[in-house]
Amino acid sequence: MSDNDALFQPLQVGAIEFPHRIVMAPLTRARSTDRVPNEMMAEYYRQRAGAALIVTEATAISAEGYGWHGAPAMYTDEQAAGWARVVAGVHEAGGRIVLQLWHMGRVSHPDYQAGGAAAVGPSAIAATGEAHTPTGKKPYVVPRQLTIGDVKRIVGDYATATRRAREAGFDGVEIHGANGYLIDQFLRDGSNQRRDEYGGSVENRSRFLREVIEAVTAAWSADRTGLRVSPTMNGQGMSDSDPIGLYSYVGEMLNQYGLAYLHVAESIRPGRLFNADAPRVTPSIRAAYRGVLIANGGYDKQTAAAAIRDGAADAIAFGQPFIANPDLPTRLRSDAPLNEPNVATYYSEGAAGYTDYPLMP
Numbered sequence: 001m002s003d004n005d006a007l008f009q010p011l012q013v014g015a016i017e018f019p020h021r022i023v024m025a026p027l028t029r030a031r032s033t034d035r036v037p038n039e040m041m042a043e044y045y046r047q048r049a050g051a052a053l054i055v056t057e058a059t060a061i062s063a064e065g066y067g068w069h070g071a072p073a074m075y076t077d078e079q080a081a082g083w084a085r086v087v088a089g090v091h092e093a094g095g096r097i098v099l100q101l102w103h104m105g106r107v108s109h110p111d112y113q114a115g116g117a118a119a120v121g122p123s124a125i126a127a128t129g130e131a132h133t134p135t136g137k138k139p140y141v142v143p144r145q146l147t148i149g150d151v152k153r154i155v156g157d158y159a160t161a162t163r164r165a166r167e168a169g170f171d172g173v174e175i176h177g178a179n180g181y182l183i184d185q186f187l188r189d190g191s192n193q194r195r196d197e198y199g200g201s202v203e204n205r206s207r208f209l210r211e212v213i214e215a216v217t218a219a220w221s222a223d224r225t226g227l228r229v230s231p232t233m234n235g236q237g238m239s240d241s242d243p244i245g246l247y248s249y250v251g252e253m254l255n256q257y258g259l260a261y262l263h264v265a266e267s268i269r270p271g272r273l274f275n276a277d278a279p280r281v282t283p284s285i286r287a288a289y290r291g292v293l294i295a296n297g298g299y300d301k302q303t304a305a306a307a308i309r310d311g312a313a314d315a316i317a318f319g320q321p322f323i324a325n326p327d328l329p330t331r332l333r334s335d336a337p338l339n340e341p342n343v344a345t346y347y348s349e350g351a352a353g354y355t356d357y358p359l360m361p
């Protein structure tokens, strides 16, 4: 099978039909206007409608879950109206788009919390690193340990944001269970040392994720719900004593829910999303999980096609290449040269390095 034959086959992903296998990964770009998606964001996403699926940048489900200056949210009518304009543009251009549901947990900051309260987390263990506040970077604080009542309230916030996404016209939602945010903080034992039913065993640490999945799929539908995890992302102080055991359990547990897809961020190259000192976990997840698997992290055309041919994944998500190449699938198909992304404008303001990357000549 040629690389193009592997990458340009359609795929049924829950209720969503992919015309090919090249997905746009979620990418924080920090261009919203007071958390509301604006016209420039609509243009950016519309330009990328040729993706098999666009996963939006991480989007806060609540004020409590917010904590990255410039990121968008989905808990007010105004935010939902902004997203509805984004979705309409992508659909007009023939694309598909899901909203990534985000609660940052302990890596938010008191500057974002009502009354300057601490950020929240499964346990009172601070992340390592710095929050991006409106007035610059500030060290992460020790979070307030969530009560069981808080946990139930947050599960409800996921459901509410899901209903808003549905009303805004999205094709589905992706639960952000990766990269050291709240769900990931519950999953991994470096950040979860609870003694109640949400901590301790792998089963208990997965309980919050299960409750979120149940709430989100009840609020809309399993075949329009995806989940993203990052088993070996060890930034922000994240760690686990047994990643293969944990994520094999999660993969197996997911089989009962019939989700549209599982999205695994774990680079095939050592780096931020893959700690080279430990084995990759994606193959164990593939073995445990029977649904559609989208792999993400460090792929190019050849390695993406090989992963699909070998059965390692069903589709491949590209992040940074989609920043610089709005028409990435077209370029890959014709082996055209790619624009190089400019890291300096990833999180800057304005159109430069955002909506001004050229299409293929």
Ligand code: 8OZ
Pocket (backbone or CB within 6 Å): 028, 058, 068, 178, 179
């Ligand atoms: C980069 C900058 C800010 C947030 C993630 C949501 O890593 C993010 C993120 C990435 O999932």
